[in-house]
Amino acid sequence: MTYLPVTSARPEPLRVGLIGAGWMGSFHAKSLAQRIPDASLAAIADPALESAQPLAAELGVAHVTADPGDLFADPEIDAVVIAAPARFHAQLAIAAARAGKHVFCEKPASLDLDEFARVEQAVGEGGIHWQVGFNRRYAADFLAARRDVADGVVGTPQLLRSLTRDPGTGSIRNADRVPHGTIFVETLIHDFDALNWFNSGAEPVSVYVAADALVEPELRGMGFIDTAVVTIRYENGAIAAAEANYSALYGYDVRGEVFGSRGMVQAGRATETAALRFGAKGLSAETPRLNIELFADAYTAELADFVGQVRAKRDGGEAPDHGVPLTPGLADARRALAVARACIESVESGEAVRVAAILGG
Incomplete structure (x- = not known):
């Protein structure tokens, strides 16, 4: 042969x-x-x-x-x-x-x-090429919502919302070891990027936080935070709310919403599958418990984009075209981190904090 x-x-x-x-x-x-x-x-x-x-x-x-x-x-x-x-x-x-x-x-x-x-x-x-792991941009429903915003489906954004509720059991393991501000710099950082991305072209101006230890109230005196609601004002007048909690008994819950002058788009789902059960106790459905269940495709897609961007840079080819700005880079990471740091300062002061002050402006 x-x-x-x-x-x-x-x-x-x-x-x-x-x-x-x-x-x-x-x-x-x-x-x-x-x-x-x-x-x-x-x-x-x-x-x-x-x-x-x-x-x-x-x-x-x-x-x-x-x-x-x-x-x-x-x-x-x-x-x-x-x-x-x-x-x-x-x-x-x-x-x-x-x-x-x-x-x-x-x-x-x-x-x-x-x-x-x-x-x-x-x-x-x-x-x-440097890229940060803001995976929600690559989730099919979040990306579809962003394209709708770009296409004018909602008109001018006026109210935006993003939430993260981590699955839990009513208590948080090793909560006393969680560093101060983690809920902002490691959890809500995703929501801050999603809101900035949905309201593209408008810089976040000010941040105000209401936060507490509601899941683990005995840690309140240590400055621990497991529940937070953040209000963000943008330079185009839009108002956004981001919320987080570390113990959703029903599973992992991540959603986003943009309301504007012409309508509204939503992203995120409460169930992992479309199968619904009807029984004597009512209606039930499966809910995701892990990030790699809810965002498996998005985690893969963000790395595929990274590989495509680097290969284009290395080989001189065309970079992936997603129809809307997608690949999160340095400016996106800085903007979300600035909001997170402003949140920490707002918690400490009890007042609204200007993001420009956090950036040194």
Whole structure:
């Protein structure tokens, strides 16, 4: 038997290194290895080798290390996905950019704006593509709503709403270890980006927060917050509300809404499946309990977009065109982080806080 030679014009897949083999990192690893044809998972770095090694073995990844610096030093790796704990995001992104690696960084991009400014500087000097993990933009219903806004379906946005209710049992495990402000910089940061994205072109002007420890009231004296409602005023006059709670007994609940001069669009659903049960006790339906259930497709789509953006930059091709601004970059991350930091200041002062003051303006 003689096989004919085949020459392929297909560019080499993007070789990606993963930093962080925890819950979110593991999902991203499987996307890179199994769900995104234009990518190849080349290496995994995590100080917890007991997590990284089994994941690498499952996915057929040959290179595992406890030191992310090994990925930065590897000339065969084109890009990194940062899924380490939030407090390490900025320093890892800076190191990656300085090594010339393209960066996909899970949210939040940083925990404070001064540190994020150093990320921006490193990205600019490195000439790399940098993207943050605001996955809601890639959920089919949120993207459809954004396209409706762009098409004028709602007219001029007047009222906007976004909410995150994490699934829970009525108590929060290890609540006393949750850092101050986490509900704003790690949870509601998604809602802030969604609202900014829906109301594109208008900067957030001021923030006012009502917040408390309602799930774990005994931690109130420690400054712990598990429930918050944030009001945001925008420069175009629109008013937005973002709310969060850490213990929704019925499951993971994420929704968005834009009301305007001509109508309204909504995104998000209360159930994971369309199957409804009718019985003696009434109506019931399944609800999602995990982020990777509710946003499985969105998590994959955001990485596919990242890979497409980097390949276009590397190979000189066309970047993905989504019809509306989609890929969240440095300016989007900074804007959402500024709102989150303004929220922390509003909680501490009990007053509305101007976002420009947080940005130093």
